[in-house]
Amino acid sequence: MRAQLDFYFDFSSPYGYLASERVEALAQKHDLDLQWHAIALGFIFPLTGQQPVVNVPLMRDYFLHDVQRCARDNALAYHHPDVFPVGTVAACRTFYWLKQHHPALLIPFTHAVYRAYFTQGEPIASADDVASVAVRAGLQPDGLTQASQDPAVKAATKNAIDDAVARGVFGSPYFLIGDEPFWGNDRIEQIDRYLSEPA
């Protein structure tokens, strides 16, 4: 049986965006069953007392520099959005609506939202923003604009985030291979080494 790689990310997380562009190659290299899990850190940070790093003195400047440096290191486009961070509940709910109703669109949708926000600075905070991004990317299933108002989707989103927390997820990107956790885009090389070791 193929091992599973669980990839947790927040749509407003720059390092999550970078990882989203790299995780498929990692999974392919090691023949892993890659599972994508959107989370909303707005629900998780209160549990840990964390706050967005741009609100933290001293760390803010480092972070803004480091994200762009890491994007260059990873040979990925990056433009820091003027409005940052943003709420990601609507994007998260749309993600879980797609997962249920149009699973084939899940990964294209994820890339579309991340790229719209982190390379074009397009808004992604509201349900309308998210639907617009999806439509411009050629993804327009019936019902998309109402997705985030669906009570079943709201419940599915909450359950997904609760499950993530129950597995110890506290940041983005976060990876689990079984019980082995890895936090951060800068750990992808470590995951690669971990998977390359004899079991």
Add this chain to the structure above:
Amino acid sequence: MRAQLDFYFDFSSPYGYLASERVEALAQKHDLDLQWHAIALGFIFPLTGQQPVVNVPLMRDYFLHDVQRCARDNALAYHHPDVFPVGTVAACRTFYWLKQHHPALLIPFTHAVYRAYFTQGEPIASADDVASVAVRAGLQPDGLTQASQDPAVKAATKNAIDDAVARGVFGSPYFLIGDEPFWGNDRIEQIDRYLSEPA
């Protein structure tokens, strides 16, 4: 002129310990002028609102697992101390006293304190603890036990930490090459790549 690598570390920082065992090879490889700077995060965390990660729900378990995993990855001995974290003001002051009076002992002292704490679980919080560790490591210059009470040393320590903060240092380990900052033991490979690039 050789470029300078400024290495900032807190004696109670596990990742600082791991980096302390790797930074000399990095400096040697790239012919850098390595400068060691002890800091006391107890003075810096209040500026950023951070707290020791072992006090943070969810992050605690990840951290305890990750430190040991990174030590294995780096092929370094590690035993998580029973008493953790500890105050590092006394160790810091002794460091700056040595820097002024016995600079040749500075790096042996740093290794001795880190290894005593992170491989043997020996106490390093008080001035007496620090002096004992130094003596057991064969470092016993006259005046060592009184070092941390010297008003000039207290002032030098405070100045060193203020200087670190003024340069943006907020964690341990933290590296600066000119104005280029790197935070974390897991960034040593990135520093290596950065130094390997054509200028």
